[in-house]
Amino acid sequence: MFQPWWPFEAIVALRFLREGRLQTLFIIAGVAIGVGVIVFMSALMSGLQANFIRRVLSAQAHIQLLPPQAVTRPLLQAPGVREGATIQPPLQRLKSIDQWQTVAAQIALMPEVLVVAPVAGGSALVVRGTASRSVAVAGIDTALYYRIVNLADKLVRGTARLGVSDILIGTELALDLGVDVGDKLRLTTAAGTVSTLTIVGLFDLGNKGANERNTFVALRTAQSLLALPGGATSLEVTVRDVYAAEVVAQRITAATGVQADSWIKTGAQFFAAVSAQTTANTAIRFFVGLSVAFGIASVLVVVVVQKSSEIGILRAMGISQGQVLRVFLLQGGLLGLGGAVAGSGLGALALLGWAQLARNADGTPLFALTLEPSLFAVALGVATLTGLVAAVAPALRAARLDPVVAIRG
DSSP states (O other): OOOTTSOHHHHHHHHHHHHTHHHHHHHHHHHHHHHHHHHHHHHHHHHHHHHHHHHHHTTSOSEEEEOOOOOOOOOOOOTTOOOOOOOOOOOOOOOOOTTHHHHHHHHHTSTTEEEEEEEEEEEEEEEETTEEEEEEEEEEOHHHHTTTSOHHHHEEEEOOOOOTTEEEEEHHHHHHHTOOTTOEEEEEOTTOOEEEEEEEEEEOOSOHHHHHHEEEEEHHHHHHHTTOTTOOSEEEEEESOGGGHHHHHHHHHHHHOOEEEEHHHHTHHHHHHHHHHHHHHHHHHHHHHHHHHHHHHHHHHHHHHHTHHHHHHHHHTTOOHHHHHHHHHHHHHHHHHHHHHHHHHHHHHHHHHHHHHSBOTTSOBSSOOOOOHHHHHHHHHHHHHHHHHHTHHHHHHHHTOOHHHHHHO
């Protein structure tokens, strides 16, 4: 089994592990279970978080730029005169972002930004016969906006193409008004503008409230309807790293002076829940890894006691303390590596089993699970390093054994 060109430390370490087969198998099994749990939990939590993020952000931008709000400033009073008027916040009228084309071009040059899409949005009253509903109208540039929210994937019927006289509405609104693709709706805004549009598609955003209220038209149609010639009430932005959205939003505000709200800021409770999941997953992995380390260390301590006489003989034959130290460090590393290999396979099998068993009522998976090679590589490296660290104390104890005392027992 052993090759003559092998290092002396490797031969001794493997011989010790082979002589204590039962101990070796038990500790490898323990490490494998720990690594399997870490791999399974890491992939599961990663898939769960990715599913949450996808569901939430698939219907909205990562960052939204808005025009500044109007504020009321008190009039200057003469010195010594008390101001008795009550200051009330002004009504926020619909307005466009100043020079939004220049702002959009400036943001698009940032390396963290993927897409910048203008939106002209406002409220309107949609009328169909004697029925009427208050809706939110969003005028979009389909070439850009569909790269942020792909309405084509959310269509139930019809087409996502928008002409100047077309409108997309939600399934709940269509049900309330009793309309379908091809029917016409009359939209009236607070400014008194009236427009008759044709329904070209029905969408489902996965939220009843959104399906009842949201409507989409072409950008120029909304600009005309809302009396915003050439204007945009918001700029919708997506970034490469969704978790860095708040940092990018602050950079945008500093660079342009335009208010930028990220999904992390507007959905603070949701982000806190995602962060709590990450913290819980990290804690689980830490304590599992700690138990693995203590398991390896306890076995190696027993090995040191069992092999005291052999270690004493080796020392008497001229083996240095450094070589004895490396023998036990190597054992710890091999136990960690062997358990990690078995645990990675165990975790992969558990994930495949979960993917087959945990399904929705229609047979589709609850959420996508991705077996990333980097996860297994990290598991192998961390388990091996844990084995080495766990072996430090037993290795030092073995290296410090007095040869004469060890041989006498």
